[in-house]
Amino acid sequence: MTIRPDPTFHATPRLAMQAEPEKLAYTLLLSPDFSQPDALAVVDLDPQSQGFGQVVSTLAMPKARDEFHHFGWNACSSSLSPLTGHAFLERRYLIIPGLRSSRIYIVDTKPDPRHPKLHKVIEPEEVFRKTGYSRPHTIHCGPEGIYVSTLGGAGPDGTDGPPGIFIMDCQTFDVIGRWEIERGPQDKHYDFWWNLPRDYMVSSEWALPPQFENGIVPEQLLANKYGHRLHFWDLRARKHVQVIDLGENHQMALEVRPAHDPVKQYGFVGVVVDTTNLEGSIWTWWREGGQFHCRKTATIPPEPADPADLPPLLQGFGAVPPLITDIDLSLDDRFLYVSCWGTGEMRQYDVSDPMAPKLAGSVHIGGIARRTAHPNGKPYAGGPQMVEISRDGKRVYWTNSLYSTWDDQFYPAGVPSAMVKADVGPQGGLTLDKDFWPDFPSGFRAHQIRLEGGDCSTESFCYPSV
């Protein structure tokens, strides 16, 4: 508890954009063969620094086999609403779940943000016992504390009961229990986010653990058995209010990105693949007259390729699907970044009109068939994956690994850690920074990035930008 609110809390998205630029990134590293514990790397982002673009330190976890994936902060700008009663929390702890182990690490970034330390470990048994969920995934801090979405239910393979969201205390980090009071038809989970003053939550669906832990199951995918629905919730009542089916061919609805300005009642979701034509798609959802609606607003076509260049999984198709695995929205709600992990492209869409995204920029790097090298000449394995945008919207960072077993199917040659930076033009457009190429310890794959002081996929705001 502090005397003044944390200086990284901002009432509005616009104020957050005007704040000091980020100087450090926290990047998750996972050991794909589980031979060593996963780690958290700190990367220097300060252009004035001698070590710009280099790894400052890495914090190895005490145990192996966690499979780090997504993570989040203990507190964000939403603390500035009197409704939360959290005004004097510090943005200090990173909550890092192990997707495979269900273990959760709490890492303290103070007093020295360049050398974070392990603060607490929550063992899987506590998660299982108190929630009946497993495989924790997305972290958001909100009115009732820290919200954690999970991908599995109880039991060894996580299919005994549906997955859901649980709540952790934002000071003691005790697991409190399940969030849902009524879950309606929701039986799969992936991402979730919300509009706090408008009091709703949106969640998406990837798959159940047997459908992803040992790799993608092609028969299940072609039978449209992966998730394809969006769920809308009454946030304070913790009740499911509406489901929208995107159509069963729209397999794997992943990242949910609501507009940051809470006065806007719309957002986006990315669909990995359309099983009828291998397209990836962007959907816009919105609320009107108390009801939620959703429409496909952009598509990205697959690219034909010589089967000899393709992994066995794709050889029969003679094409590379774009595979939209992550999307991220800038704080001014203007640019939506779309990772095409299959084709090796980062796309930037101008979504000033959310119903008509316009392609504003694109960068090719990696890709299953293209294998575009970085402008510095170094090979980039995998494709653009977890993407993070600086608060001011001028820089975009991304990594290359999706998930250990899926990496191996789509990129059998391996996906050594890479993290790149691209600069954004004043009217859009993306250019890769030739000089930014952190040298991560070998044997790891890089996953999600968090920026010191908050970023575009963790901050929730309670006041509109005016």
Place this chain on the structure above:
Amino acid sequence: MEGWTQTGLWLTVLLSGAYHGASPAMGWPLAVSAGLMGRGRRDLLAGMGQLAVGHLVSVLAVLLPFALVLWLVTYQDRIRIAASLLVILFGAYRLVQRRHPRRLARIRPTQLVLWSFAIALVHGAGLMILPVYLGLCRADGHGAFLAQGVAAGNLQTALAVALLHTVAMVTTGGAIALAVHGWLGLRFVSRSWFNLETVWALSLIAVGVLGLIP
């Protein structure tokens, strides 16, 4: 209670109202938000009005039970001591337990009356003016030994104290909210917010101790 003149007591009622109104934790930023998310100043004032109603009911919920038992003139001293001890204990509790009850986070952003009522209750906003109110009743009660008249007077005083306190609260909070909405901008929300939990808890203990003085 020497030195606590009636004017001083009424002034304390006013000042405590202004203190509660100025504190962002008591809700004025929510009125700004209501204005910005809605149709401007009209919604801001409506939001402030809802906060005021909740605060008023919360203060009355603490004062009225005491107003109703104070007709037992013979027990007045014991009631005063019990009330003062209650306020001191609550202050000590706030010193140790600073956490915001998570249950409050279930209140919807649109339920400002309920939220304001609950937040004032759990922070002891009403308790803070309880010793002041009891002081006023004693000042009023000088020479009045007719129990019935005293009871009616105590009720009127309770209403007057709660109303005056709330008017001061809504005027101060409303003025800040309007200034932030119209001129200062939302940067002021984080700039104006100080962690006064300790000061608040100590204020409770202090008024409780003052209330103990015969």
